[in-house]
Amino acid sequence: MTITPTTTTPDAPTADRTVELMIGGMTCAACVGRVERKLGKLEGVRAAVNLATERALVSAPPGVDDARLVETVEKAGYSARVVEAAADPEPDGPDTLRALRIRLTVALVLFVPLADLSLAMSLVPSLRFPFWQLVVAVLALPVVGWAAWPFHAAAVRNLRHGTTSMDTLVSLGVLAATAWSLGGLIATAGRPPVAAGWQAVLHPTGPLYLEVAAGVTAFVLAGRYFEARARRRAGGVMRALALLRPDEVTLLDGGAEHRVPASLLRGGDRFLVRPGERIAVDGTVESGLAAVDTSAMTGEPVPVEAGPGATVLGGTIATGGRLVVRADRVGSDTRLGRMVAAVERAQAEKSATQRLVDRISSVFVPAVLLIAAGTLVGWLLTDGGTQQALAAAVAVVIIACPCALGLATPTALMVASGRGAELGIFVKGHRALETVRAVDTVVLDKTGTLTEGRMRVIEVACAAGVDEAELVCRAGAVERGSEHAIARAIVEYAGEDLPEVVNFAAEPGLGARGTVDGVEVAVGRPGTLPDELTDVVAEWERAGRTVVTVTVVDDVAGAFALEDPVPEASRLAVAGLRARGLRPVLLTGDSEAAARGVAETVGIDEVHARVLPDDKVALIARLRAQGQVVAMVGDGVNDAAALAEADLGIAVGSGTDVALEAADLVLVRDDLRALVSAIDLARSTLGTIRGNLVWAFGYNVAALPLAAAGLLNPLLAGAAMALSSLLVVTNSLRLRNAAR
Numbered sequence: 001m002t003i004t005p006t007t008t009t010p011d012a013p014t015a016d017r018t019v020e021l022m023i024g025g026m027t028c029a030a031c032v033g034r035v036e037r038k039l040g041k042l043e044g045v046r047a048a049v050n051l052a053t054e055r056a057l058v059s060a061p062p063g064v065d066d067a068r069l070v071e072t073v074e075k076a077g078y079s080a081r082v083v084e085a086a087a088d089p090e091p092d093g094p095d096t097l098r099a100l101r102i103r104l105t106v107a108l109v110l111f112v113p114l115a116d117l118s119l120a121m122s123l124v125p126s127l128r129f130p131f132w133q134l135v136v137a138v139l140a141l142p143v144v145g146w147a148a149w150p151f152h153a154a155a156v157r158n159l160r161h162g163t164t165s166m167d168t169l170v171s172l173g174v175l176a177a178t179a180w181s182l183g184g185l186i187a188t189a190g191r192p193p194v195a196a197g198w199q200a201v202l203h204p205t206g207p208l209y210l211e212v213a214a215g216v217t218a219f220v221l222a223g224r225y226f227e228a229r230a231r232r233r234a235g236g237v238m239r240a241l242a243l244l245r246p247d248e249v250t251l252l253d254g255g256a257e258h259r260v261p262a263s264l265l266r267g268g269d270r271f272l273v274r275p276g277e278r279i280a281v282d283g284t285v286e287s288g289l290a291a292v293d294t295s296a297m298t299g300e301p302v303p304v305e306a307g308p309g310a311t312v313l314g315g316t317i318a319t320g321g322r323l324v325v326r327a328d329r330v331g332s333d334t335r336l337g338r339m340v341a342a343v344e345r346a347q348a349e350k351s352a353t354q355r356l357v358d359r360i361s362s363v364f365v366p367a368v369l370l371i372a373a374g375t376l377v378g379w380l381l382t383d384g385g386t387q388q389a390l391a392a393a394v395a396v397v398i399i400a401c402p403c404a405l406g407l408a409t410p411t412a413l414m415v416a417s418g419r420g421a422e423l424g425i426f427v428k429g430h431r432a433l434e435t436v437r438a439v440d441t442v443v444l445d446k447t448g449t450l451t452e453g454r455m456r457v458i459e460v461a462c463a464a465g466v467d468e469a470e471l472v473c474r475a476g477a478v479e480r481g482s483e484h485a486i487a488r489a490i491v492e493y494a495g496e497d498l499p500e501v502v503n504f505a506a507e508p509g510l511g512a513r514g515t516v517d518g519v520e521v522a523v524g525r526p527g528t529l530p531d532e533l534t535d536v537v538a539e540w541e542r543a544g545r546t547v548v549t550v551t552v553v554d555d556v557a558g559a560f561a562l563e564d565p566v567p568e569a570s571r572l573a574v575a576g577l578r579a580r581g582l583r584p585v586l587l588t589g590d591s592e593a594a595a596r597g598v599a600e601t602v603g604i605d606e607v608h609a610r611v612l613p614d615d616k617v618a619l620i621a622r623l624r625a626q627g628q629v630v631a632m633v634g635d636g637v638n639d640a641a642a643l644a645e646a647d648l649g650i651a652v653g654s655g656t657d658v659a660l661e662a663a664d665l666v667l668v669r670d671d672l673r674a675l676v677s678a679i680d681l682a683r684s685t686l687g688t689i690r691g692n693l694v695w696a697f698g699y700n701v702a703a704l705p706l707a708a709a710g711l712l713n714p715l716l717a718g719a720a721m722a723l724s725s726l727l728v729v730t731n732s733l734r735l736r737n738a739a740r
Contacts, residue, residue: 016044019066021056023049024079027154027224030165030365031078038076039069050414055083077157100225107147107218111211114139118211137182140210144178148217164365170220172369173397177213180390212394219723244315244336249280252324265330273323281314282329282336290321368704372396375708388710395707399700408692411732416685419735424669425678432664435648436682438629442577442675443620443642445634446588446598449652450574450672451564453635455486457493458545461536462558471558474516475523475550477501482512486548489562490523511548522551529556544597563594566601569671574602576676585623587616587642616642633667633675650675684738692728699724 023035032049035056039047044061058069066082073080118136151174154167249262250272257272262280265271270286273279279292289307294316306312312325315336331337372393379389413433420427427433444450462468476494479487481504491498501521504514511524529537529549533556540547540561548560577584586599586607595609608619620642623630632639632646643649643663651663652670667674706712 016059016061019058019060020083021058021080022083023054023056026051026054027165027167034076034163035073038072077161103147104221104225107143107221110139110143111214111218114214115211136210140214143214143217144174148174169397173394174213174216176394181210246278246280265327267327267330269327271325273318273325275318275320277318279312279314279316281327282334283312283325283327285310285312286324286326288321288323290318290323293317293319392708392710395712399703399707408696408728409689411729412685412688412692415732415735416681419738420681423677424674426666432648433682433685436679437686439631439648441583441623441628441630443585443587443630443632445639446586446590447564448635449633450570450598450602451566455489455562455564457489457560458563459561461533463530464532466557471550474521477516478512478514478521478523482506486562520553523548533559544594566598569673571602573672573676574604580679587611617645620645681738684735688732688735692731696728
């Protein structure tokens, strides 16, 4: 491949870009550290490698191309390729699992008779037959050779690069046990065993080391296989989300229909969605009417009606009816594409805990080899015997494999990200999960967060002698020409059969006016009210409602009371926050009366009203200066700066793109109870990580001295090591049921 250098001027953009790599061949945290160090030696490159997802998130300057990144990883002894799309196949795919399963099956099929034969020959010498040792060797060699070949190959690859990994420990242990056993078979053929009974199992000598080598291979392969299956299961939710994109779409070109790959859709294209089909991209309905199942994206079980002018999201399903949709956003720019990409980036990022674990693990393997060598020398110097010295050293090498340590944090975070996606919670970085647990104050925007964000007419009052139906009809006719939220509410209340309006004029900040049925009508802010409306309007304003008056030929003929409804979910969410020891605060640019009304409804005591965007930022900064850990929940452009200022920014999924980009966590469901679920999920995740680390560290710390003291059989050590990794992954999988 020829790479043509590009020339840049001082004014050329030099912003770093982010590249995601799929890394193959990593087996432990030591591998993770090695890949990160190799990539980090490239000028301006920063890399975070995740063992559980086998992906690297790389920040690289424009001068470092993808080919150089891949080459650097390959020189470190691993395979690498650039992840082209969020739906890129995962490393633990069917072929990987099948290869592991075949090796594991061969290892188990040969190990079981090998173990039975060795045990029988040791316990009952009279059962021995000529050349039985040769049968033992024939059964063991395919296991320690072919089945264990991935360990040996990785160890050799590491040796060529002057490094070590978990595979180095496994390979060294298996080869040492095999070499000693073959030597023992040759030297002791036909002689009685040194030990008999169960002592021969707990402290094997001679040929029994072959079953140790075969057993360690089988147990480690079993651990790798079940670990790979668990990791595949853990990432199932993200794969399911990526697969929500249909492969093909019916493109409308003039009057013709063409089935084309969905990836060919471009902004402005019109496409057809038939009943039961998935909507390919984000767009606007041009014609048709259908019930759209949005549960995959929002978690809402009830389909919503979509008609002309409605916005629909890619990945949702038209359950009934036929739609013609104009594509607005395509590919990775759709809501689904951005959410999947954000979560996958989060899974490739590292938490502070994981970075600490990786630093420890990077020196762990060399330290274990030194301990094993010291154990061997120590036993030899104390006249423990060559066999006992080798057994203890092999046990140290095998028991210390830091698989569990390297998987403790990333597997939990990966499962949590997937579970969050199921709940309609998209985590844009693992820092968010760590921060949620520390949050003690939750600042909530009002409109669109605590409320539905859609105004509704609650009540209408008319002046003396005015017909209410006529008033509503004329007001609706005027407001039909306006795009304001209040105007839409009045039009919706008035209905569809409205007269035509002429001489329409919008007056920003004041309302709108026009001529209806030959009469001049104005809809806007309250002016001079007739006596019969004064008390009614005052009562509405005290209740926090928005008041709009209707003027007919310069006289106020009536008034509308509107409010932004507060869903029951908001009240339950605030109650849930309080139950979890969090302090809710209401922050809004709306009036004091409206803010107080909403606060009383949901149960919030502290209210800050008539707050401008800059004031929101200042308030959050002040709360943080007081030592509080603040989460900000909002949905609008005016919330973006506050979301960025808070320790944790949480955007409601129906909000603006600016708010979604500024947030650390996105609640896709229009249900604030998802916030409580996010808190529960974060707390469960961190509890699981702590449990995993306690087990992983405790296991290694407790087992190493036992192995060095000769109290652990290498066979039992191999089983315990594999079980330890499996336990960590299984414990992490419990998060699939978290935050119910």
